Amino acid sequence: MRRRHELRAALGFLLPNLIGFGVFTAGPVLFSLAISISNWHLHRTVAFQWIALRNFVELLHDRDFWLYSINTAYLMLGIPVAIAGSLFLAIVLSQRLRGIVVYRTLFYLPTFTSGVALMLLWKALYNPEFGALNAAINWWLDSLHLNELVQALGGGGVSAPTWLLSTKNMLGLDVEQIRIIPGQWGLGARDALIIMGIWIAIGGNNMLLYLAGVSNIPPELVEAAQLDGAGRWAIFRNVTWPQLAPTTFFIVVMSFIGGLQGGFEQARVMTLGGPAGTTTTISYYIYTKAFEEFQIGYAAALSWVLFSAIFVITMINWRLGHKELHY
Amino acid sequence: MRRAHPGTEEKRPGDFSAWWYRRGRFTASHVLLVLMAVTMLVPFMWMVLASFKSLQEVEQLNPIPSVWRFENYLNVFEQVSFARYYFNSIFIAAWVTFLQCLTSAMAAYAFARLQWRGRDTVFRLYLATLMIPGVVLMIPNYTLMVKLHLLDSYLGLIVPASFSAFGTFLLRQFMLTIPSALDEAAAIDGASPWQIFWDVIMPLSRAGLVTLGIFTFLGNYGSFFWPLILIKSEHLRTLPIGMLYFDTVYGRQTNLIMAASVMNIIPLVILFVAAQKHIVRGVQLGAVKG
Numbered sequence: 001m002r003r004r005h006e007l008r009a010a011l012g013f014l015l016p017n018l019i020g021f022g023v024f025t026a027g028p029v030l031f032s033l034a035i036s037i038s039n040w041h042l043h044r045t046v047a048f049q050w051i052a053l054r055n056f057v058e059l060l061h062d063r064d065f066w067l068y069s070i071n072t073a074y075l076m077l078g079i080p081v082a083i084a085g086s087l088f089l090a091i092v093l094s095q096r097l098r099g100i101v102v103y104r105t106l107f108y109l110p111t112f113t114s115g116v117a118l119m120l121l122w123k124a125l126y127n128p129e130f131g132a133l134n135a136a137i138n139w140w141l142d143s144l145h146l147n148e149l150v151q152a153l154g155g156g157g158v159s160a161p162t163w164l165l166s167t168k169n170m171l172g173l174d175v176e177q178i179r180i181i182p183g184q185w186g187l188g189a190r191d192a193l194i195i196m197g198i199w200i201a202i203g204g205n206n207m208l209l210y211l212a213g214v215s216n217i218p219p220e221l222v223e224a225a226q227l228d229g230a231g232r233w234a235i236f237r238n239v240t241w242p243q244l245a246p247t248t249f250f251i252v253v254m255s256f257i258g259g260l261q262g263g264f265e266q267a268r269v270m271t272l273g274g275p276a277g278t279t280t281t282i283s284y285y286i287y288t289k290a291f292e293e294f295q296i297g298y299a300a301a302l303s304w305v306l307f308s309a310i311f312v313i314t315m316i317n318w319r320l321g322h323k324e325l326h327y
Numbered sequence: 328m329r330r331a332h333p334g335t336e337e338k339r340p341g342d343f344s345a346w347w348y349r350r351g352r353f354t355a356s357h358v359l360l361v362l363m364a365v366t367m368l369v370p371f372m373w374m375v376l377a378s379f380k381s382l383q384e385v386e387q388l389n390p391i392p393s394v395w396r397f398e399n400y401l402n403v404f405e406q407v408s409f410a411r412y413y414f415n416s417i418f419i420a421a422w423v424t425f426l427q428c429l430t431s432a433m434a435a436y437a438f439a440r441l442q443w444r445g446r447d448t449v450f451r452l453y454l455a456t457l458m459i460p461g462v463v464l465m466i467p468n469y470t471l472m473v474k475l476h477l478l479d480s481y482l483g484l485i486v487p488a489s490f491s492a493f494g495t496f497l498l499r500q501f502m503l504t505i506p507s508a509l510d511e512a513a514a515i516d517g518a519s520p521w522q523i524f525w526d527v528i529m530p531l532s533r534a535g536l537v538t539l540g541i542f543t544f545l546g547n548y549g550s551f552f553w554p555l556i557l558i559k560s561e562h563l564r565t566l567p568i569g570m571l572y573f574d575t576v577y578g579r580q581t582n583l584i585m586a587a588s589v590m591n592i593i594p595l596v597i598l599f600v601a602a603q604k605h606i607v608r609g610v611q612l613g614a615v616k617g
Contacts, residue, residue, distance in 0.1 A: 007444070009520035010437040017434035020490025025456055028467035035467060042470075089363065092356050105603065106364045109371065112606075113595045115549035116567040117588035120574055121374045124581050130386040132373055139388060203367060205610045212611040261460045265551050269571060283462050290466050291556050303463045310460060 035300035042294035055301035072281040076259035078194035085202040090210030107203020119269040122196045126163040134160040161187040167278045175276045189279045206251050213247035249321040378586035385581045399586045412569035420547035423488045427543050431494030436524045439502035453492050479559045501535030538609035
């Protein structure tokens with residue numbers, strides 16, 4: 001009697017959310033699948049047709065797609081650095097030090113204010129001619145006489161990177177083809193975005209999660225290890241790190257999901273995907289295809305490929321993570 | 328409240344070298360933290376100082392402006408309708424926050440406090456939708472807005488953002504912790520489910536609602552992708568979109584861009600200082616689903 005009554009009440013309470021969910025999530029997901037097998041052009045410059053899987057075939061032959069996938073992966077190289085930094089900061093912060101709230105506030109500030117304003121700030125800092133960063137680098141190069149030193153050793157000149165204007169990168173990836181050439185080795189736009197990303201993320205949500213994780217470690221475990229004469233590194237390796245494994249697992253999974261669909265805002269605000277497409281990620285590519293070239297069908301197909309990649313990689317993470325968690 | 332990190336309490340009481348070791352480590356940690364804090368702060372300080380400089384001075388290394396040009400800030404308001412952007416961002420974020428808290432709390436109540444068959448299956452389905460990347464939904468939702476004639480309108484910005492599986496999840500976790508004796512007692516007194524929801528559960532979920540409200544407000548205040556594709560008219564631009572076009576048109580005036588950025592960030596800094604406790608807890612709570 002009561003149960004039937006509650007089902008009716010539950011439906012009433014769920015109704016607003018269910019309608020919203022149906023109209024803006026469930027419906028669109030199915031609709032997006034349908035769009036992805038069409039050649040839909042938003043301004044109808046081509047006649048609408050169902051083209052089955054032709055978008056996906058075209059995508060496999062789309063060199064830009066592969067180049068931008070590599071860009072996306074490259075920008076994710078900052079993730080492990082940021083995670084390690086967050087862990088390190090959390091461990092240092094979790095010691096009973098004065099002013100922890102002040103430090104936490106300062107470290108969290110970039111995460112909290114991140115968005116267009118911070119990106120415009122970094123764009124100004126990275127400006128090779130007028131930016132503060134290169135002004136500082138050049139000042140150091142001059143005052144240390146580094147240029148003369150390198151020339152005396154028989155090298156070429158040392159100059160500050162041109163950051164957002166440069167296609168160079170730490171791996172030496174070429175611009176037009178998928179290969180590595182020595183001339184491309186250096187610091188460029190992608191590295192600038194990675195550095196900014198680490199600066200934003202290092203004291204952010206991941207650090208807060210690690211702080212909570214560290215404070216949940218039973219002190220008996222640490223005391224027992226200390227009685228056995230374990231040093232600080234041994235305690236970290238054998239107590240802290242395994243105890244934090246679930247936290248690390250969660251952070252890694254979420255970072256992969258975020259990284260794979262990331263890079264849109266940076267590209268739109270700071271670089272417009274350039275120079276020469278080197279900061280175009282998959283999500284920015286989808287945006288340009290859909291809302292600048294109006295190829296809605298192709299863009300929807302791209303978004304499903306991205307979704308599949310996220311799904312597969314998350315599943316792999318689960319498999320690996322669970323093995324890791326039970327050792 | 329927070330326990331010390333393992334390894335901080337050395338078990339060598341009375342030993343002078345141990346004291347010295349601890350003291351050294353204490354200092355080392357502080358030096359490290361101060362260095363980190365400075366690295367975090369320097370870009371912000373540069374931004375604030377640059378916003379008061381003349382254009383020529385922005386490009387020079389001297390940190391302090393020789394003349395403090397407060398008129399830079401007035402210039403921003405003269406060149407673009409910055410006040411309008413402020414209003415739009417706050418107006419939209421406030422509506423979305425209100426609606427999302429309401430719809431999420433109602434759904435969370437059904438999932439956490441009412442008994443019905445299939446409840447947990449439906450809830451798991453709900454959670455699974457969190458995996459769908461936003462970019463998959465953007466394209467069909469945009470075409471939907473075209474069909475509904477909601478392009479370039481407040482409604483188009485507010486309504487699609489007013490429903491959240493994450494908010495439902497967050498509030499459900501909160502409501503699960505409220506003792507069930509409370510609604511049973513209210514039911515015996517003849518209260519309807521809506522009365523129980525509104526008079527018993529909602530007041531007790533206040534901490535959860537505040538947390539969700541802050542994150543929703545933040546997310547929508549800084550929202551970029553959706554307004555970017557939806558808004559065409561100048562008077563509907565939100566802060567992020569207004570800043571983007573301001574940079575496109577006046578990008579060489581770094582001092583003005585920085586003044587606009589400072590104004591964009593100030594409400595966030597105030598919000599963070601005021602609600603730090605809720606924010607930290609919210610981040611840590613949101614991860615429990617892992």
